[in-house]
Amino acid sequence: MCLAVPGRILEVEEGDGSRIARVQFGGITRPAYLDFVPEAAVGDYVMVHVGFTISRVNAEEAARTYELLKEMGLLESERRGPASSQDPRGGAA
């Protein structure tokens, strides 16, 4: 109920007096109203909750998160050494 989901805007159209985005979430697309994030445009990543965008994902900050994940991945393989493929816990989620 309080989770918003990140997705990528594929296209934007006018309807009902509002701009409505078609947003891709993994394998599915859903509509999202852009009333609360009017500057959102095609190609942007947005957080969507119950059919409304509530924020535009800051690309620089998202990249920082991915860099942290990669860094954690590197540290993990250094710790495990050459036998890393036998770790029963598997890779990072």
Next chain:
Amino acid sequence: MRYGIDELLPSRIDLVHGPGCPACVTELETIDQPIQLASRPDVTLVSYGDTLRVPWSHSDLFRVKAGGGDVRAVYTPVEALKVARTHAERHVVFFAIGFETTAPATAMAVWQARREGLKNFSMLVSHVLVPPAIRLLLSSPATRVQGFIAPGHVCTVMGYSEYEALSRESRVPIVVGGFEPLDLLEAISLLVAQLEAGRAEVENQYVRSVCYAGNLPAQRIMAGVFEVCDRKWRGVGPIPESGLRLRPDFAAHDADQVFELS
């Protein structure tokens, strides 16, 4: 819990969930209202899919549907308006629960209903606010909570200025956190660093979605449609100024008044 983070953390760090999901903090007598309405032959009760599945005191909305009630799930409250427009002979009631994350969408739908003069649409509003619940927790002498992860999507809408007073008054660190496992770990790390340094401040871990002021268009529509009210929380009792209700000028779309429920 889903990622097993609580098991990976050192035993000295205890994660406690709260204040509760919007469904489970809502008083039973409030929840029985949508069930009663849904049982009326002239009413179409609409809400989110997960709300319809929640078991209440003696039934749930899906069971009312199975018994012949007109109960429908929607992805967004605006879809409930479409149901009202295409079924003028029925009164459509949208059951709106949720924290601040969900309130702007509710506000947009009722705003549109009033603008269109939609006569057969009303809302049963039971929104709740997070900061008053945290304030109550902090005011209890029995509380052992030493730090809070503030909800990232609530703060995406509201910003986090409200948490500064809480942090300052009670000298607890508060970190606005996201929901991915990495977000949670980073938020916990920031809280632990504050506790170890003896600091008590508000920090934002979820910078990719949350800014200090929050989402201003969303807050504007909330302020135009809702007013703050006292709300009873299940298991806790009344918390002053912890809920949202429709302003008097939306009375024609307030199911509480249309159906004289309270």
